[in-house]
Amino acid sequence: MDSAAAETPLRGSKRKAEEALPQAPKRIKALDQDVVNKIAAGEIIVAPVHALKELIENAVDAGSTSLEIVVKDGGLKLLQITDNGHGINRDDMAILCERFTTSKLKTFEDLTTIGTYGFRGEALASISHIAHLTITTKTADSSCAWRAHYADGKLTPAKPGQNADPKPIAGRGGTQITVEDLFYNVPSRKRAFRSPSEEYAKILDVVGRYAVHCTGVAFSCKKHADSATSISIPVNATTVDSIRHIYGSAVANELLQFAVSDQKWGFKASGWASNANYHVKKTTILLFINHRSVESSAVKKAIEQLYSAFLPKGGHPFVYLSLDIDPQRVDVNIHPTKREVNFLNEDEIIESICTAVHEQLTQVDTSRTFTTQSLLPSSTRPPGATNASSTAKSTQARAKTQTPARPYENNLVRTDPNVRKITSMLPSSTAGPTTSNPSAPNAGGPQYRHAPRERTDCNLITIKHLRATVRSAMHAGLTEIFASHTYVGLVDPLRRIVAIQSGVKLFLVDYGLISQEYFYQLGLANFGNFGAITFEAPLDIRALVRLGVDKARELEAEAETMPPEEWDAVPEQVTRQLIERRDMLREYFNLDVSERGELITLPLLLKGYTPSLAKLPRFLMRLGPCVEWDDEAACFESFLRELARFYTLEQLPPYPSAAPAQAQKDNANEVDMEGAAQTEGGEEMVGKRQDMERVLEHVLFPALKARLVASQDLLRGVIEVADLKGLYRVFERC
Template sequence: MEINDSTARGIKRKAEEPFVSPQAPKRIKALDQDVVNKIAAGEIIVAPVHALKELIENAVDAGSTLLEIVVKDGGLKLLQITDNGHGINKDDLPILCERFTTSKLKAFEDLSSIGTYGFRGEALASISHIAHLAITTKTADSSCAWRAHYADGKLAPAKPGQSADPKPTAGRGGTQITVEDLFYNVLSRQKAFRSPSEEYAKILDLVGRYAVHCKGVAFSCKKHGDSAMGISTPSNASTVDCIRQIHGSAVANELINFEVSDDKWGFKASGWTTNANYHVKKTTILLFINHRSVESSAIKKAIEQTYSAFLPKGSHPFIYLSLDIDPARVDVNVHPTKREVNFLNEDEIIESICAEINARLSQVDTSRTFTTQSLLPGAIVPVSSSSTLQSDRSRSTSAKTPQRPPPSTPVKPWEYQLVRTDPQARKITSMLPPSTNNSSTPAAQAATYITSPKTPTTCGLTTVKHLRAQVRDSMHTSLTEIIASHTYVGLIDPTRRIAAIQGGVKLFLVDYGMLSNEYFYQLGLTDFGNFGAIRFSPPLDIRSLITIGVEREKALNKPTDRDVPWSSVPDLVTHQLISRRAMLAEYFNFNISPKGELLTIPLLMKGYTPSLAKLPRFLMRLGPYVNWINEENCFHTFLSELASFYTPEQLPRKEVVEIQDAQGDDAPMGDADVPAAETNGESSSLEARKEEMARVLEHVLFPAFKAKLVATKGLLRGVNEVANLKGLYRVFERC
């Protein structure tokens, strides 16, 4: 006999309460199709980044070479992707968003040889059930584009009362997919997201992965309404160039290439990984299996174990790995989002890949034994052997971790491929007169720096972001790589601002004035709104300084300046600066009192102070040479003048002791607009300035160029190659 549940728990029933008979088991019913579709959509589209992944893969499958992505509120409000692929036929639009409609599969057996990204026909169907979906597409043989809206997997009218049929519209070849209000009907999923910025970061990470992997495809991704791109890579960029643009030069400069294949296990692997000179706290792995971005904890653990023999404890590498496996050995249908795949002989394939990476790292480690040659009289040739100069990391961990024996001894490189890296080697400055030979030891810091309690601010101005994008767009890749990996040789001619640097096996003469001007301009954009301050005590009278600048400008005696009312310039410029002192103080830490006293000027770099002899002309030029009307032009011209002020001046020759006012800081080598004024005495101050300049160049400016400068195409005219070791060997071989 069945007992009432309340009686079983010992709860008494009141007399007036009716007796409830036991309920029969509930019958099993089929779910409503709309519920089924939403459940399936929730399995495939977990977050905006998953929707974008499906759309990117479909676009690449369509033969696209250009993908433009626009995101709003982390993809929850808007997710738009535009490609230039072959488009979608108008006749296919009615069933485009129905489940399991695809052009890539016909039978289940086709899964064993699938070679495309998408194949199940679930992505667009899933999106249409949880978002407002619109598609504009045009094929090559179509006279116009067609636009269709979808809801719950079917065509839907754009507005109530209109027809649901696709509408003709203007459009370019390819497809544009617009996803709005993602998860609008699944509120529990909407509430699960922390912040739009976090979802946007995930989207940038995904786009960056495919930008590195998809050769010949240009990617761009930005927030809706922003002119600056979060990611932008050209279609002709190499894999290393894409890694440099997305992950930085610190990674790209330390990459080594590897390739391994085995017909027995049916795989081929290739990629780029960092050497033992680079390490971070978290492993970054870009893994693609059969060109699909996936995750594999087994591969990640094996690679980290391989690097444990080369990196310090707690350090991890960066690796990009593209793994091609025979499709018959791979099951790509094991995860709803295709994030994970299973393949045969996983352990053997991973072991082969790690063995190749270990071998490549061992070769790089062996090549770090330095070969030197006695080229100068009295030079000491250090005795080096691979047994004494091998990395301490390899020697200390070889006993702990069993390693696969390294390959055969690498072939000895030709002499013209060797790069002198011995820190004890003599520099070119040692051959110059003693007065300029004091730059090897950094001078004591003369300035006193006080830390400000001001909290750094994030610049969100569209105009500044646009100026930064202009710098990135004008980047010269090869010259940037040379600057980022150069070795400073020495100061050659301070009168023409020429220094020598070594890049690989080449020697270059560079105009450090042009490099400095571009660097300080870029530094101004990077630190916009967060400048330090050089404080004057007591304050300086701006009008008096501008008057001095006017006198120097008049001394140039340019024909175009003969009609300039010089007498009124000091008052006009002073009034101009005082009227805009609030803006100057907020953005540039350029503080002026209401009485016209100069309190502070921007500090761009610690350890380097610009020549204050240039201050009068700098203040004078802030009037006529800065566009105070347009915001973007204002920031550009002001930062250009500030960079010109910070650029090291051209020093006069020995017989000249007065430092000339620098002109044309972005001019080619040797150009100067201001003639040096000859005087009669005190050459010691000039020699001291030359020694200080040599110290600053070696220990402050060129290390800063190496770390941060993005070399633009305009700097090419300030860099001249004067020697190439490989070319010299070819010349002397004929003798």
């Protein structure tokens, strides 16, 4: 044994008597104030998302109606929030970032009646100890804005040698807080963050929660130097609109509203919960207690147990719950980040809320949407075939609580599409075919069946960016027109024009342009979860592309854009490209291609509508040169654009004219349907137009009403042709 080992007693060996004597206790000393501040800052600002949450709450407390958030490197490099609130007085800026400075508390008893988000005055102080903090603010009565820099809770000069006092600058009303280099002096905390994208996702989650809850407040959040915003909620958005923008139309279209209150337990609750037709792999609960975003394992467990009786195994719901409790029953001061609260009668309140949600779920019938379709490759349809669905959603009649005031005559418009239509007053020979019963099955239509494929959540950055681009280009007024419209009728099938009514105005709509954008958005929303159009017998892709090439060569014969040998090579090139990417096409788009170059399935976008198979050769031909296969984002966008072009309704000529003898007999140039059906191609054309009218009125435009996000580019496809109030002004002069 060496000397070093001999000096160290082995475990279990006896010690000498003098070694067993107790040593003098160490003296207790007060920690350095800098250490105290950093410990407190570490408890409150655990991650960039916690700093942003504190800043959002301060901005809402200040009466802001607009919040703009800019993030760089997940908030570690830059975190900036700009609001239009009351601002901060110039005289208060000296102590603004000192600990326990607040305008919301005076005595400890004020905690029992606290009604604001922040109250302890620790947020800005904590941030200033672990980041470079800059605040620019302007009040309504100030002639200019003031900018100040802070470090360790004190004012600090912007550059060494300068004065630390706030500097007057030009600025708008409100406050802008800029946090740079978060955790620059706490390297161990900074190294703990795995990736900026993960932190940015947490920031988007918090911003989304407050955007849903804070109605009347506009929210926008984006990455630094990016032109597109990740979240953009207008100030007039409703709760459901905000949920649709942030969490998607899939959940927004399946929400049930609930409300419950009880004076005995001193609470009232309201919110929105998904019905039995929607489920995901992870429970999403937006819980606000006294307008404070919190977490509660008890609430989550109770809701999951409630939905277990309605959802399939592994399915979880979406719930937004706003719970107002008597402030004297709530303790908000139990967690440094205010993430948790305690309140009295927790079990009774949760039970009342679950009962209210359960009543809503049991009163509404829902059905599973079908995901696959069987379709014969031939143009002829078997007689007697009908559309099939498991069950139809039943709508619940809501009784009016108050008798509405009688509107003026110039505001009386038809808003119920089920009431008598003008076409029912016209003779059948002139009105053309109409579908009187919207629920009547389409003779010869496709049959739907279930598929075992499970729905997956798409987390691809490129798809999220494409969805954000669509939302950022939204035209609010045009979107509202489609969301509240009433379908009037088909005007011109050749120019693809229909008439719709919104409010007291009548519009002509280019449904070709509108439907192409809608099918593109539908492809983004259902990316990776498409249904399938299954052919009874696989189709030869080379033969189909060859048909498309022959048609394209006829159209471009005079232009001679390509030599003949290049045209002849197109079918083989396109087929080879599709075979090489068959795994990706099957996984993301449900477009199944065999190894021999046969087309097995096509993506199904909209139940109740089958695209014209006459456009299939051109669609397959364009997948070669018109899809950017080498770039992920460009590939997804261009493929979905081509798919939307394929799904866009085709142009059809008007009804064929009647025979001359029949026209003379009618003496009014009326169309005789029987005579038209006997002409060459007349019967097929009449059938196509009947099917198109059914699809437009009962499939496409109800779908547009539910989920279309109308962009600025769609303005050229909508023309206002009549305004009821304007017509009243004209006829009043007569």
